[in-house]
Amino acid sequence: xxDMTVPNSPATSIEDAIADLKAKxxxxxxxxxxxxxxxxxxSKDKLLEVARYIHDTLGFDYLSSATAVDYLGEGNHSNxxxxxxxHAYRTTGGKALVFKAQTDRxxxxxxxxxxxxxxxxxxxxxxxxxxxxxxxxxxxLKRILMWEGFHGFPMRKDWHEAxxxxxxxxxxxxxxxxxxxxAEERNIFGKxxxxxxxxxxxxxxDISESSMYEGFGMGVxxxxxxxxEGMATDQLIVNMGPHHPSTxxxxxxIMRLDGETVTHLEPVMGxxxxxxxxxxxxxxxxxxIPFTDRLDYISSMGNNHGYVLAVEQLLALAPKYTPPTYRxxxxxxxxxxxxxxxxxxxxxxxxxxxxxAFFTPVLYFIQERERILDFFEAVAGSRMMCNYxxxxxxxxxxxxxxxxxxxxxNDRVRDFNTMQFLTEMINERIPRTIDELDEYxxxxxxxxxxxxxxxxxxxxxxxxxxxxxxLLRGSGVAYDIRRAEPYSIYDELDFDVAVQYEGDMYARYLxxxxxxxxxxxxxxxxxxxxxxxxxxxVASPFAYSGKVxxxxxxxxxxxxxxxxxxxxxxxxxxKAAANPWRYHVRAPSFINLTPLGVMAKGGKVADLVxxxxxxDIVLGETDR
Amino acid sequence: xxxxxxxxxxxxxxIPADLQNNVAITSLSKIYNxxxxxxxxxMLFGLACCAIEMIATASSRFDFSRFGMEVMxxxxxxxxxxxxxxTVTKKMVVPIVRLYNQxxxxxxxxxxxxxxxxxxxxxxxxxxxxxxxxxxxxxxxxPGCPPTPQALLFGLIALQKKIDGQxxxxxxxxxxxxxxxxDPAPVPILGPDIIDPRQMDMIRRQAEKAASDGGVxxxxxxxxxAAVAVLDAPAKAAKPAPAAxxxxxxxxxxxxxxxxARKAARAAKSEGAAASTTPAAVPAASLPSGGKPxxxxxxxxxxxxxxxxARKAARAxxxxx
Numbered sequence: 001x002x003d004m005t006v007p008n009s010p011a012t013s014i015e016d017a018i019a020d021l022k023a024k025x026x027x028x029x030x031x032x033x034x035x036x037x038x039x040x041x042x043s044k045d046k047l048l049e050v051a052r053y054i055h056d057t058l059g060f061d062y063l064s065s066a067t068a069v070d071y072l073g074e075g076n077h078s079n080x081x082x083x084x085x086x087h088a089y090r091t092t093g094g095k096a097l098v099f100k101a102q103t104d105r106x107x108x109x110x111x112x113x114x115x116x117x118x119x120x121x122x123x124x125x126x127x128x129x130x131x132x133x134x135x136x137x138x139x140x141l142k143r144i145l146m147w148e149g150f151h152g153f154p155m156r157k158d159w160h161e162a163x164x165x166x167x168x169x170x171x172x173x174x175x176x177x178x179x180x181x182x183a184e185e186r187n188i189f190g191k192x193x194x195x196x197x198x199x200x201x202x203x204x205x206d207i208s209e210s211s212m213y214e215g216f217g218m219g220v221x222x223x224x225x226x227x228x229e230g231m232a233t234d235q236l237i238v239n240m241g242p243h244h245p246s247t248x249x250x251x252x253x254i255m256r257l258d259g260e261t262v263t264h265l266e267p268v269m270g271x272x273x274x275x276x277x278x279x280x281x282x283x284x285x286x287x288x289i290p291f292t293d294r295l296d297y298i299s300s301m302g303n304n305h306g307y308v309l310a311v312e313q314l315l316a317l318a319p320k321y322t323p324p325t326y327r328x329x330x331x332x333x334x335x336x337x338x339x340x341x342x343x344x345x346x347x348x349x350x351x352x353x354x355x356x357a358f359f360t361p362v363l364y365f366i367q368e369r370e371r372i373l374d375f376f377e378a379v380a381g382s383r384m385m386c387n388y389x390x391x392x393x394x395x396x397x398x399x400x401x402x403x404x405x406x407x408x409x410n411d412r413v414r415d416f417n418t419m420q421f422l423t424e425m426i427n428e429r430i431p432r433t434i435d436e437l438d439e440y441x442x443x444x445x446x447x448x449x450x451x452x453x454x455x456x457x458x459x460x461x462x463x464x465x466x467x468x469x470x471l472l473r474g475s476g477v478a479y480d481i482r483r484a485e486p487y488s489i490y491d492e493l494d495f496d497v498a499v500q501y502e503g504d505m506y507a508r509y510l511x512x513x514x515x516x517x518x519x520x521x522x523x524x525x526x527x528x529x530x531x532x533x534x535x536x537x538v539a540s541p542f543a544y545s546g547k548v549x550x551x552x553x554x555x556x557x558x559x560x561x562x563x564x565x566x567x568x569x570x571x572x573x574x575k576a577a578a579n580p581w582r583y584h585v586r587a588p589s590f591i592n593l594t595p596l597g598v599m600a601k602g603g604k605v606a607d608l609v610x611x612x613x614x615x616d617i618v619l620g621e622t623d624r
Numbered sequence: 625x626x627x628x629x630x631x632x633x634x635x636x637x638x639i640p641a642d643l644q645n646n647v648a649i650t651s652l653s654k655i656y657n658x659x660x661x662x663x664x665x666x667m668l669f670g671l672a673c674c675a676i677e678m679i680a681t682a683s684s685r686f687d688f689s690r691f692g693m694e695v696m697x698x699x700x701x702x703x704x705x706x707x708x709x710x711t712v713t714k715k716m717v718v719p720i721v722r723l724y725n726q727x728x729x730x731x732x733x734x735x736x737x738x739x740x741x742x743x744x745x746x747x748x749x750x751x752x753x754x755x756x757x758x759x760x761x762x763x764x765x766x767p768g769c770p771p772t773p774q775a776l777l778f779g780l781i782a783l784q785k786k787i788d789g790q791x792x793x794x795x796x797x798x799x800x801x802x803x804x805x806x807d808p809a810p811v812p813i814l815g816p817d818i819i820d821p822r823q824m825d826m827i828r829r830q831a832e833k834a835a836s837d838g839g840v841x842x843x844x845x846x847x848x849x850a851a852v853a854v855l856d857a858p859a860k861a862a863k864p865a866p867a868a869x870x871x872x873x874x875x876x877x878x879x880x881x882x883x884x885a886r887k888a889a890r891a892a893k894s895e896g897a898a899a900s901t902t903p904a905a906v907p908a909a910s911l912p913s914g915g916k917p918x919x920x921x922x923x924x925x926x927x928x929x930x931x932x933x934a935r936k937a938a939r940a941x942x943x944x945x
Binding site: 250 | 676
């Protein structure tokens with residue numbers, strides 16, 4: 001069941017790899033010398049060639065993140081340009097090779113890297129959609145989060161939204177110097193809209209729908225396919241979503257069917273694109289923490305963790321930096337592992353929904369989840385949106401007692417000692433639930449027949465498509481960031497990386513099951529640590545600090561759904577900035593959808609919802 | 625919820641002692657509303673974080689089936705209540721309005737959470753609609769981010785109370801008990817930015833103005849001077865003509881007559897506006913195949929409005945007579 005081997009440290013270090021790269025391409029590759037920056041800058045003419053070398057020869061087979069940054073007018077750079085930042089890793093573990101390519105803002109063009117890493121597909125489409133970088137050679141370059149026909153590229157620094165007030169918060173119009181007026185009152189249309197000056201209503205066309213079907217052919221495909229029997233069949237275009245009960249939110253798929261077999265599938269998203277990154281760049285660093293809660297809203301603690309890790313990397317550049325205390329790390333791991341259990345319970349429960357066990361199993365899992373949420377509510381003050389972690393610390397230590405108010409309807413407030421509550425939950429309740437789940441599901445004929453061999457993703461594809469989390473580990477890649485690039489105190493904790501080699505839905509289910517057991521194993525090691533660090537401070541002088549030293553950082557954690565990364569650039573004109581210049585989220589739910597088309601192809605349409613369920617997406621994170 | 629027979633039987637009509645608890649006399653509205661409020665089927669439809677709390681409300685610990693709401697239907701055709709549970713984006717509001725139009729009447733909308741009520745933390749986002757009430761009539765707003773299950777239950781109970789207060793006879797308060805079809809909510813268009821069909825005329829006027837005097841199309845409205853001093857906003861075009869003053873409320877204590885007058889005034893106003901924008905309203909059937917969807921809907925709306933006006937006039941005559 002479990003691969004006991006910890007990924008080996010890579011044969012050559014990042015420094016060796018960069019030296020190798022510079023020796024091979026002396027004209028095209030140069031060090032990124034900006035203060036607080038790392039990696040290399042690749043000239044855009046040679047980008048594809050260099051990328052291929054990085055992938056094939058240097059062995060960086062996993063493209064974690066590819067995102068754009070708009071350097072305009074401000075910050076520690078010489079000229080205005082758009083920059084594409086790539087973070088590539090080896091699936092054997094180790095640090096990132098960061099490489100960047102720059103392009104002109106007016107005529108933004110870069111070669112597409114989809115031919116090297118297929119995982120770049122959606123990420124490049126996103127950069128085209130939001131930054132307007134045209135990727136030459138991209139197979140399907142159209143908008144992904146906004147609709148086709150939208151004016152402008154909203155993430156560019158000179159593009160202002162309808163309710164724009166100022167570049168950075170806090171706004172001057174607010175307290176104490178100003179008085180707040182509703183944004184609607186300032187807009188002449190009374191809505192969050194802004195039209196281009198040359199709008200011509202007589203020529204107005206709504207191409208947002210029709211553009212999605214490009215490449216499919218509208219309606220019934222009349223080219224008849226003849227099978228071996230000589231029977232003529234038509235192919236049919238079917239749309240599913242965004243309102244569909246089994247798309248786990250507002251997700252949409254457009255597919256071409258041959259009978260019941262899916263021959264082509266394209267995910268359509270952006271129905272919950274709520275401009276997380278644009279708002280994040282207006283916010284101060286601290287203001288972003290509650291927003292990260294709302295990314296993957298099932299596991300808000302994990303989201304907090306990735307973000308504070310990224311910002312702490314930048315804070316560490318300051319001369320007087322003190323790392324988080326040990327108790328802080330213990331509390332963070334406690335919260336994150338409980339979150340992982342919540343996430344997997346939810347994922348398995350809703351996957352069963354998709355398999356046809358409508359809502360009954362979920363009820364049992366939600367019941368257990370409520371118990372964990374009671375704990376979160378007592379600690380952080382909110383059930384779901386915990387907003388718990390701070391830079392260098394956490395919001396508060398554990399309370400003495402837990403009062404679960406949710407039972408007020410029985411006119412009864414239940415009162416527990418916190419440590420007793422935790423001990424009982426970790427040692428008894430959660431293992432019992434997992435055992436129960438295991439007993440009823442793992443050998444259930446229906447589950448196995450429906451899921452074995454369905455939604456197959458090969459090991460090579462999983463890596464190349466940048467799949468992460470249980471999707472990657474279900475395809476036989478023992479890649480878990482807690483082991484591959486340990487953060488927090490995971491290097492001193494004893495646990496195994498759950499991995500399965502079949503690459504089907506059942507394998508992903510087994511990985512999740514095993515990961516919950518491993519989480520319990522970690523939590524059991526956390527309990528004594530909680531005891532002997534009791535009384536230690538969890539505060540930090542940086543927790544509410546306004547300014548962050550300039551530089552870039554990529555913080556990533558192994559969240560329930562996979563690798564969650566934050567790319568943060570602090571680029572003030574002085575030594576520190578109060579607002580992130582760039583704030584990007586590498587969302588596992590988003591990138592894990594890239595191989596959906598491959599997994600669904602050749603399968604039955606009835607299995608499609610279950611395949612989607614086995615990826616485990618949350619739309620808040622997919623669309624951001 | 626139980627139907628309280630004692631409560632129902634308290635009427636002006638005397639019931640013989642031996643028939644009490646066997647015969648109940650009540651108003652039709654009361655018994656009808658009792659049925660409706662206790663079988664309020666929500667649409668199985670989640671948008672964002674709030675949907676998770678909605679699911680938690682549906683599950684065993686909070687269990688809104690105690691209030692007759694456990695049957696969540698995945699199709700709008702079978703649901704009575706749309707719980708808008710999460711951030712409404714410009715891209716998503718189009719399907720939401722379509723779904724609303726597909727729901728059979730009587731139908732209700734509950735805006736769950738800060739985002740659905742007014743944009744919430746994401747309000748400033750370029751793809752976010754500042755509250756679903758910009759496009760759909762909302763019956764209950766539930767605050768919170770996300771609202772706890774208890775808060776959602778409270779909102780649902782508030783909706784039940786609202787239903788209790790409605791009367792089958794009051795056409796103005798509850799439009800769907802009138803005769804004929806109600807107007808569908810206009811479906812927004814995704815152009816360069818989202819376009820509300822009701823604002824087409826206004827956008828056109830603004831664009832013309834911007835073209836003629838070099839003004840700004842998206843001019844900010846003027847704010848009180850105290851605010852202006854702080855904001856130091858650049859260009860401020862004149863505020864558009866304020867909506868015509870509401871017609872003087874009739875002094876008649878007959879609520880219904882006053883309401884009818886208001887409605888007629890509203891209809892007349894919108895008729896005037898429509899006439900000025902679409903001089904030759906084309907009947908829906910004769911629309912050319914290349915006709916744009918919003919033009920079609922305007923034409924249909926025009927027809928409906930005329931029909932509704934005629935009905936209302938007839939009804940008013942009857943009441944007077």
